[in-house]
Amino acid sequence: MSRPAHRRPEYHKINKDLFVLTYGALVAQLCKDYEKDEDVNKYLDKMGYGIGTRLVEDFLARSCVRRCHSYSEITDIIAQVAFKMYLGITPSVTCNNSSRTEFSLILDKNPLVEFVEELPAGRSSLSYCNLLCGIIRGALEMVHLAADVTFLQDRLKGDRVTEIGITFLRKLDEKKYRRKK
Amino acid sequence: MADAALFEFLHTEMVAELGAHHSDPGPGVSAGVWGEKVGSGGGQKMSLSVLEGMGFRVGQALGERLPQETLAFREELDILKFLCRDLWVAVFQKQMDSLRTNHQGTYVLQDNSFPLLIRMASGLQYLEEAPKFLAFTCGLLRGTLCILGIKSLVTASVASLPTCKFQVVIQKT
Numbered sequence: 001m002s003r004p005a006h007r008r009p010e011y012h013k014i015n016k017d018l019f020v021l022t023y024g025a026l027v028a029q030l031c032k033d034y035e036k037d038e039d040v041n042k043y044l045d046k047m048g049y050g051i052g053t054r055l056v057e058d059f060l061a062r063s064c065v066r067r068c069h070s071y072s073e074i075t076d077i078i079a080q081v082a083f084k085m086y087l088g089i090t091p092s093v094t095c096n097n098s099s100r101t102e103f104s105l106i107l108d109k110n111p112l113v114e115f116v117e118e119l120p121a122g123r124s125s126l127s128y129c130n131l132l133c134g135i136i137r138g139a140l141e142m143v144h145l146a147a148d149v150t151f152l153q154d155r156l157k158g159d160r161v162t163e164i165g166i167t168f169l170r171k172l173d174e175k176k177y178r179r180k181k
Numbered sequence: 182m183a184d185a186a187l188f189e190f191l192h193t194e195m196v197a198e199l200g201a202h203h204s205d206p207g208p209g210v211s212a213g214v215w216g217e218k219v220g221s222g223g224g225q226k227m228s229l230s231v232l233e234g235m236g237f238r239v240g241q242a243l244g245e246r247l248p249q250e251t252l253a254f255r256e257e258l259d260i261l262k263f264l265c266r267d268l269w270v271a272v273f274q275k276q277m278d279s280l281r282t283n284h285q286g287t288y289v290l291q292d293n294s295f296p297l298l299i300r301m302a303s304g305l306q307y308l309e310e311a312p313k314f315l316a317f318t319c320g321l322l323r324g325t326l327c328i329l330g331i332k333s334l335v336t337a338s339v340a341s342l343p344t345c346k347f348q349v350v351i352q353k354t
Contacts, residue, residue: 014243014271019188021242023318024194025235046197051190058186086187115242131191 002087005126016088019092022113027128028120035126048134049141056139059085071168073105074145078166087111091164101169104152107162119156127151146170185274185296192297196313199231229316237315243282244271247328255352261288267324271294273297286351290322291344298343311339315347322347 026047030040063081068074070093079091083105091105111127119126127133133149140147146169153159229258247268255347265277269292297314301307315337330350339345341352 011189014246015185015188015274016244018239018272019191020237022188022191022195025238026191029199029231029235038283043198047194050197054193055186055190058190067194085253117284 016111020111021132023112024115027126031120031126037127039125040105040123041125041127041130044130045134045137048131048136049138050134051131052135052140053133053142055086056142059139069099071103072100074140074168075105075166079105082139082140096165102165102167105164105166107164110155110162113156116156124157126156127154128156129154131160136164136166189300191296192317195232195235195317199228205228207319222354229312232313232316233320234241236320236322236326237324238320238328239317241323241328242324243268243321244325244328247325255257256327257286257331260326260331261290261349262321263326265290272321275311286353288349288351289325290347290349292347293344295343295345298345301342307342308339310344311345313343314340318348 026072027040027044030043034040034043060080061076062085065077065081075093077095084090089107089109089112091107094106095103096104096111097100110129112132116128119128130151132164133151137147137149141148148165148167148169151163152165153163156160182221196266203312235306254263261280261282265280267307269277273292273296275292275294277290280288282288293320294316297318298301298311300313319335319337323333326335326349331354334339334345334352337345337347
């Protein structure tokens with residue numbers, strides 16, 4: 001008995017490729033629309049933010065994560081559950097300050113750049129994967145956490161690793177967020 | 182499946198952003214992709230053609246990644262059946278619901294619950310918005326057909342969400 005079509009390995013790859021290829025087409029289109037790298041970066045971040053605010057619901061529905069009690073736990077969940085679920089990778093997490101509000105996700109593999117060997121000519125400041133920063137920021141905001149999310153290192157720019165920095169600011173609407181007893 | 186969800190979220194955001202972004206053509210009047218005059222009323226057309234163009238490039242890239250045996254199709258109808266079954270399942274996790282043809286180069290592919298329209302309310306409420314959600318996929322079909330050696334024009338229509346029809350007209354060179 002042959003396997004159902006959608007389970008055949010080559011079609012699974014097409015499904016994964018679809019997102020990566022579409023993302024590449026999007027970046028190419030934005031590069032056409034905007035001359036400056038920082039404008040493309042900003043736009044990618046903005047789109048990511050919009051996606052993140054909706055993705056978080058999807059994530060919470062699929063993952064049944066329990067309530068977190070620290071920024072460290074949250075960052076672990078982003079790396080070990082969310083990244084794994086949506087991109088099939090598990091970045092490693094490091095904490096960058098003693099007050100435990102600044103973290104880094106180190107991406108060893110990055111499926112988004114599977115078909116990208118180098119940045120386009122004249123685009124040396126392009127943060128190709130900036131959508132990811134926006135997604136994380138948007139998702140966190142929906143659970144009442146404000147954070148700065150940005151690429152600290154980028155293999156496409158010649159760095160050794162790709163590193164996303166997450167800096168938790170304050171809880172949004174802190175008064176309203178206090179748990180009701 | 183989580184991978185599919187990510188594509189759907191990206192697609193929705195692209196429709197929202199590129200649609201708004203490209204609907205202001207700027208000062209003066211310029212020519213659109215098909216030579217049409219793009220003025221204030223043509224903004225909608227410009228954004229649809231941007232989405233369609235992106236879908237086309239992605240369709241080509243997907244076409245290049247198809248298993249070898251798909252390239253051995255002999256008949257046009259086999260290729261269309263392949264799009265309706267295998268490609269649609271690979272991309273949308275379901276088959277096309279019906280395929281009709283006049284055997285003279287026109288095919289109508291119908292999906293009764295098109296995944297990219299599912300999130301919108303069913304029925305007639307968001308009919309006006311629907312074309313924006315179909316442009317990318319029209320391009321995707323056109324791009325894959327291109328790699329399989331077929332030049333085509335692909336358009337889509339929605340009578341009632343989430344059912345939609347893709348019309349493929351083969352262009353004889």
